[in-house]
Amino acid sequence: MTDLFANLWLGFSVAAHPYNIGFCLLGALVGTLVGVLPGIGTVATVAMLLPITFGLPPVGALIMLAGIYYGAQYGGSTTSVLVNIPGEATSVVTCLDGHQMARKGRAGAALSIAAIGSFLAGCVATVLVAALGVPLTSIALLFGPAEYFSLMVLGLIFAVVLAKGSVPKAIAMILLGLLLSMIGSDLETGAGRMTFDIPELSDGIGFANVAMGVFGFAEIIRNLEMSQESRDIVQSKITGLMPTRQDLIDSAGPIARGTILGSLLGILPGGGAVVASFAAYTFEKRISKHPELFGTGVIEGVAAPESANNAAAQTSFIPLLTLGIPPNAVMALMVGAMTIHGIVPGPQVMTKQPELFWGMIASMWLGNLMLVIINLPLVGLWVTLLRVPYRLLFPSIIVFCCIGIYSINNSPTDVIIAATFGLVGYWLAKHDFEPAPLVLAFVLGPLMEENLRRAMLIARGDATVFVTRPISAGLMLISLTLLVIAMLPMIRKRRDEVFVE
Amino acid sequence: MIKNLVGALLSAALVVVTAGAAQAQSDYPKRNIVMIVPFAAGGPTDVVARIVSEHMSRTLGQTVLIENVAGAGGTTGATRAMRAANDGYTVIMGHMGTHAAAVALYPNLAYKPDVDFEPVGMAAGTPILILAKKDLPAKDLKEFVAYVKANNEKLNMAHAGVGSVSHTTCLLLSSILQVKPIAVPFQGTGPAMNALVGGQVDYMCDQIVNAVPQIQGGTIKAYAIGTPERSPVLPDVPTTTEAGLPQYQASAWNAVFAPKGTPKEIVQKLADALDKALDDPAVRKRLLDLGSDIPGKDRRGPQALGTLVKNEIAKWTPIIKANM
Numbered sequence: 001m002t003d004l005f006a007n008l009w010l011g012f013s014v015a016a017h018p019y020n021i022g023f024c025l026l027g028a029l030v031g032t033l034v035g036v037l038p039g040i041g042t043v044a045t046v047a048m049l050l051p052i053t054f055g056l057p058p059v060g061a062l063i064m065l066a067g068i069y070y071g072a073q074y075g076g077s078t079t080s081v082l083v084n085i086p087g088e089a090t091s092v093v094t095c096l097d098g099h100q101m102a103r104k105g106r107a108g109a110a111l112s113i114a115a116i117g118s119f120l121a122g123c124v125a126t127v128l129v130a131a132l133g134v135p136l137t138s139i140a141l142l143f144g145p146a147e148y149f150s151l152m153v154l155g156l157i158f159a160v161v162l163a164k165g166s167v168p169k170a171i172a173m174i175l176l177g178l179l180l181s182m183i184g185s186d187l188e189t190g191a192g193r194m195t196f197d198i199p200e201l202s203d204g205i206g207f208a209n210v211a212m213g214v215f216g217f218a219e220i221i222r223n224l225e226m227s228q229e230s231r232d233i234v235q236s237k238i239t240g241l242m243p244t245r246q247d248l249i250d251s252a253g254p255i256a257r258g259t260i261l262g263s264l265l266g267i268l269p270g271g272g273a274v275v276a277s278f279a280a281y282t283f284e285k286r287i288s289k290h291p292e293l294f295g296t297g298v299i300e301g302v303a304a305p306e307s308a309n310n311a312a313a314q315t316s317f318i319p320l321l322t323l324g325i326p327p328n329a330v331m332a333l334m335v336g337a338m339t340i341h342g343i344v345p346g347p348q349v350m351t352k353q354p355e356l357f358w359g360m361i362a363s364m365w366l367g368n369l370m371l372v373i374i375n376l377p378l379v380g381l382w383v384t385l386l387r388v389p390y391r392l393l394f395p396s397i398i399v400f401c402c403i404g405i406y407s408i409n410n411s412p413t414d415v416i417i418a419a420t421f422g423l424v425g426y427w428l429a430k431h432d433f434e435p436a437p438l439v440l441a442f443v444l445g446p447l448m449e450e451n452l453r454r455a456m457l458i459a460r461g462d463a464t465v466f467v468t469r470p471i472s473a474g475l476m477l478i479s480l481t482l483l484v485i486a487m488l489p490m491i492r493k494r495r496d497e498v499f500v501e
Numbered sequence: 502m503i504k505n506l507v508g509a510l511l512s513a514a515l516v517v518v519t520a521g522a523a524q525a526q527s528d529y530p531k532r533n534i535v536m537i538v539p540f541a542a543g544g545p546t547d548v549v550a551r552i553v554s555e556h557m558s559r560t561l562g563q564t565v566l567i568e569n570v571a572g573a574g575g576t577t578g579a580t581r582a583m584r585a586a587n588d589g590y591t592v593i594m595g596h597m598g599t600h601a602a603a604v605a606l607y608p609n610l611a612y613k614p615d616v617d618f619e620p621v622g623m624a625a626g627t628p629i630l631i632l633a634k635k636d637l638p639a640k641d642l643k644e645f646v647a648y649v650k651a652n653n654e655k656l657n658m659a660h661a662g663v664g665s666v667s668h669t670t671c672l673l674l675s676s677i678l679q680v681k682p683i684a685v686p687f688q689g690t691g692p693a694m695n696a697l698v699g700g701q702v703d704y705m706c707d708q709i710v711n712a713v714p715q716i717q718g719g720t721i722k723a724y725a726i727g728t729p730e731r732s733p734v735l736p737d738v739p740t741t742t743e744a745g746l747p748q749y750q751a752s753a754w755n756a757v758f759a760p761k762g763t764p765k766e767i768v769q770k771l772a773d774a775l776d777k778a779l780d781d782p783a784v785r786k787r788l789l790d791l792g793s794d795i796p797g798k799d800r801r802g803p804q805a806l807g808t809l810v811k812n813e814i815a816k817w818t819p820i821i822k823a824n825m
Contacts, residue, residue, distance in 0.1 A: 047542050141698060141699035141700075142699070145696075185663075187688070202572075202573060323695075323698065326691045331691075332689065333541070333542065336547065339710065342790055342791075346714020346717070454685050454687070457683050458685060458702070
């Protein structure tokens with residue numbers, strides 16, 4: 001324990017160096033910007049900024065890149081709440097209640113609680129990384145392909161449970177999302193699937209294109225359909241910027257639970273953070289006294305996923321720092337940054353370069369503090385954006401989105417794909433299909449398929465592997481229970497109807 | 502009359518252009534040179550490109566900018582380099598995959614690595630290691646070979662995706678040992694290494710950069726290195742020749758190419774700048790720290806690279822075709 005404090009002291013002495021504080025602030029600012037600007041993702045930004053960091057001292061460079069990563073988690077919720085466009089895959093669920101809150105004039109409360117929740121989650125997760133990083137790594141290693149597959153199944157079940165309306169429609173959306181995610185090159189053979197010989201499709205459709213289309217563009221089309229007066233009502237209703245006392249009381253539990261879920265799932269490579277935000281939302285809806293209000297703008301529906309995704313963003317550093325194995329694309333770029341600086345990431349970083357390891361951990365806490373200081377005053381500014389007349393606001397959103405989408409791959413095709421998804425999203429919304437399950441399935445689909453095929457390959461085609469391995473079996477059991485619970489009201493309702501007759 | 506005028510104008514234009522080209526060669530380079538890296542920033546090829554390009558910029562007196570054009574196993578970037586103007590202002594840091602294995606992997610490849618490019622020179626190679634999970638019973642390469650042969654189809658070999666270096670170099674191993682393990686694909690070396698550390702798969706072949714921290718940390722086993730000499734980063738790991746499998750020679754080489762038709766003088770200028778970079782003690786140290794294999798004088802320059810590309814295409818094509 002004294003070791004921990006000595007290490008943290010070392011970390012803070014590194015992180016508090018004026019240079020490093022500067023880099024941390026810069027990273028947090030850029031991250032917030034990246035999160036707020038729709039379409040510009042963290043992976044693209046870190047990739048673009050990576051070469052710039054080669055001239056910087058390694059600790060500063062890594063602190064800055066890390067700042068961009070978790071800063072984007074803060075910023076990503078802003079567009080979700082204001083204009084219903086998720087900046088990152090992890091803020092998709094925030095759209096559900098966050099944007100409804102904005103429509104009720106409570107955008108300020110939603111944004112503030114997102115920042116507060118993220119900060120508290122970030123603090124807890126940072127301590128977790130420092131204290132339990134090494135033992136937690138071994139848990140991550142217990143996860144083989146079979147376990148990941150079961151985890152992804154569980155993730156998709158969350159999507160069913162979080163659906164507001166009809167369960168069959170949610171399942172239909174999940175299947176559509178899975179189908180869309182299969183576009184691209186086959187993992188084992190490299191053969192093109194549903195690519196129609198279009199080279200741009202050979203690497204699949206990007207998440208940003210789908211999310212921007214079905215959430216952002218579709219929302220804009222629907223808004224344009226509304227009469228001017230009804231939109232003005234939304235704008236005129238804006239009330240207090242800060243959450244009320246009741247809001248804080250309502251959010252305390254969701255923030256705590258979201259933090260725990262996020263910290264645990266964040267350690268797992270791949271979809272950990274995404275599953276965490278969905279899991280936190282679903283969990284809150286399950287234990288809520290008023291589950292029917294979820295999706296209509298309840299503060300718990302913002303607090304839980306926002307805490308979860310930020311906690312997950314922090315703990316996803318654990319595999320990178322303790323093992324040197326990057327759990328996602330941004331972390332892979334961080335490995336690149338380390339190698340360029342001659343630091344070989346791996347189990348030895350902690351002992352050979354303690355100032356780097358602990359400095360980064362301490363900087364995460366400082367970064368979170370900076371982010372909450374940056375973000376809370378900005379809430380007022382963001383909310384005033386809602387007062388801008390919609391005829392001026394919507395073309396700017398479209399232009400920003402298009403620039404963002406184009407800049408990811410410098411590809412005009414991507415913009416066309418996003419536009420197509422906008423029309424699809426509009427049709428879906430008109431027919432009461434919810435886009436969130438589709439997007440979740442789209443994100444988890446490739447991971448699910450890869451791990452299914454890997455697990456089957458390793459088990460030589462024996463499908464029982466998913467229930468004979470204990471962790472996998474446990475996850476499957478939770479999935480099944482959740483599914484049954486989700487179906488119960490439907491079955492009960494049908495029975496009630498029968499009785500009435 | 503008009504015809505004549507057009508003809509005269511055209512020939513005049515031609516004279517100007519050729520004169521311009523001749524001049525361009527003598528005072529080359531006048532502006533920044535773009536070096537395309539066909540992979541994402543931070544990967545092994547990118548790191549090599551950034552280290553040598555920095556020194557080359559100093560020799561050439563103009564900045565060599567790195568442009569990452571990732572996608573389709575590096576062939577997107579290579580295709581772009583092939584189509585670039587052959588004026589010496591666009592070059593590419595090609596790779597064993599893009600300039601050799603791709604020929605067999607991609608039937609619709611838009612370029613021929615040995616025809617559509619002017620070889621400039623080899624930059625640095627990344628040796629390939631034969632790795633296994635830490636509780637695999639074999640103690641050394643001999644035992645490993647026997648173990649793999651005995652268990653053959655029962656074993657799981659991880660790789661980082663179809664056509665990746667870890668895939669093709671393990672196909673080479675399989676073809677030497679005459680075995681057919683189950684190839685388990687991962688998305689990139691990171692997840693594949695994770696599975697090896699976690700013991701989910703039995704063995705893999707991978708570039709030294711990715712494996713050093715795990716070997717030093719004792720989380721995986723390294724049986725041999727596929728280069729003629731041991732690596733200073735891993736002095737305890739024997740070469741395949743020492744360990745009794747001399748047929749297995751594998752290194753993910755990175756080399757600079759220019760588009761076809763780039764003037765000889767320019768190619769030579771670039772080759773000289775690369776040569777100087779590879780002789781610089783600071784550059785050498787950075788490359789060696791990463792475990793890279795720096796080519797000796799005889800393996801440098803356009804001619805050596807031209808021969809290497811032809812040999813490598815001939816080496817990989819049958820192995821890949823037989824196993825896909």
